[in-house]
Amino acid sequence: MRFKAQVRVTLKESILDPQGSAVKRALHAMSHDNVLDVRIGKHIELVLTADGPESARRQVQEIADRLLANPVIESFSFDLAEAGGETG
Amino acid sequence: MRVGVVVFPGSNCDADCYRAIESFGVDVKYVWYQDRSLEGYDLVVLPGGFSYGDYLRAGAIARFAPIMDEVVEFAEAGGLVLGICNGFQILLECGLLPGAMLPNAVPRFRCDSVRLRVENALTPFTCLCHPGQVLSMPIAHAWGNYYADEDTLSELERRSQVVFRYVNEEGVPTPEANPNGSCHSIAGITTRRGNVLGMMPHPERACESLLGGTDGRWVFASAFEFLSGGVALGRLHLAGDGPRH
Numbered sequence A: 001m002r003f004k005a006q007v008r009v010t011l012k013e014s015i016l017d018p019q020g021s022a023v024k025r026a027l028h029a030m031s032h033d034n035v036l037d038v039r040i041g042k043h044i045e046l047v048l049t050a051d052g053p054e055s056a057r058r059q060v061q062e063i064a065d066r067l068l069a070n071p072v073i074e075s076f077s078f079d080l081a082e083a084g085g086e087t088g
Numbered sequence B: 001m002r003v004g005v006v007v008f009p010g011s012n013c014d015a016d017c018y019r020a021i022e023s024f025g026v027d028v029k030y031v032w033y034q035d036r037s038l039e040g041y042d043l044v045v046l047p048g049g050f051s052y053g054d055y056l057r058a059g060a061i062a063r064f065a066p067i068m069d070e071v072v073e074f075a076e077a078g079g080l081v082l083g084i085c086n087g088f089q090i091l092l093e094c095g096l097l098p099g100a101m102l103p104n105a106v107p108r109f110r111c112d113s114v115r116l117r118v119e120n121a122l123t124p125f126t127c128l129c130h131p132g133q134v135l136s137m138p139i140a141h142a143w144g145n146y147y148a149d150e151d152t153l154s155e156l157e158r159r160s161q162v163v164f165r166y167v168n169e170e171g172v173p174t175p176e177a178n179p180n181g182s183c184h185s186i187a188g189i190t191t192r193r194g195n196v197l198g199m200m201p202h203p204e205r206a207c208e209s210l211l212g213g214t215d216g217r218w219v220f221a222s223a224f225e226f227l228s229g230g231v232a233l234g235r236l237h238l239a240g241d242g243p244r245h
Helices: A018-029 A053-068 B014-022 B066-076 B086-093 B150-158 B217-227
Strands: A002-011 A041-049 A074-082 B002-007 B027-032 B043-046 B080-084 B100-102 B110-118 B134-141 B145-147 B162-167 B186-190 B196-199
Touching (some): B014 B027, B043 B066, B080 B086, B080 B217, B110 B186, B162 B196
Parallel strands (some): B002 B027, B043 B080, B080 B196
Antiparallel strands (some): A002 A041, A002 A074, B100 B145, B162 B186
16 A cells, blocks of 8 residues: 655754744744744655555654654654555 | 774765874775774764755764764774764764754854863863863854753763863853854763764864864874873773773
8 A cells, every 4th residue: 555644843842943033033024023933844745655554654653753853852743644546 | 093084975074084184194094984894993083064965954864874883883882983063963863972953043054263162171082182271163064053951961061071162262151152052052072981072163174274273183183192092091080981991
């Protein structure tokens, strides 16, 4: 079976996001004064084959944990869905 | 004595390191990132640059390069490892050193000269320095904002693992003298045993007066003095488990 995972990696809440702060300042300069917070993260899409949703989920979890996110500063979440197209 | 300078795709300070080390008359070789042996080496340098284009996070992909298994094994056996700039980021990503790098607090690339205070002169990389000595070296990075949680920071401080701190002209760490927002003004840290040093400033770019300074020579000279047995290991009484040799 073929799956598509959409992984979101964000800086942990406790960590100041210098990029987000810069974007927020820019938005305020554009008169969007009502924007209270901006956090910048990464969106990563993976297409993979697996025997079933559970093994796909386990694998994406491991991939995100070991490479896509650095657990010291980042957290991640992901959605998994069966993807169309031929296996492999 | 033989030194290996690891070359990753995207390393760009490898030749600077090679030249600096060679100027001490020490045998130095490039080590390809796909190599799987560090046999015969006494010191391994992970140079600065943009390994794998800094994709994902600085150092995140390089840590999975084949040579890194060897670097980890070499370090765990007590071998000396020096990670400079991107090399420091790789050491953090692979877990040899604690913490992580964030983008500079003011989000821009800083290319500048900074002052570093030697916080611990009882490491293989600072054993010729005196505590509190201030060294001048260049920095060039966008991701040098060292972060670790409070527990890790107090553990690093308690065990004297903070080797270099950014300071001002008076040798005092101030927010103004901190070029990237690093926690505790940290510019370089070591493992508990002291055999692995990660630092953001570039000692290899401060090894010739023609290029603006020679303070970087203290780091290399210390390591070579240590390796040649000039500094008794007993002196390096780091808290916790000391060097194993």
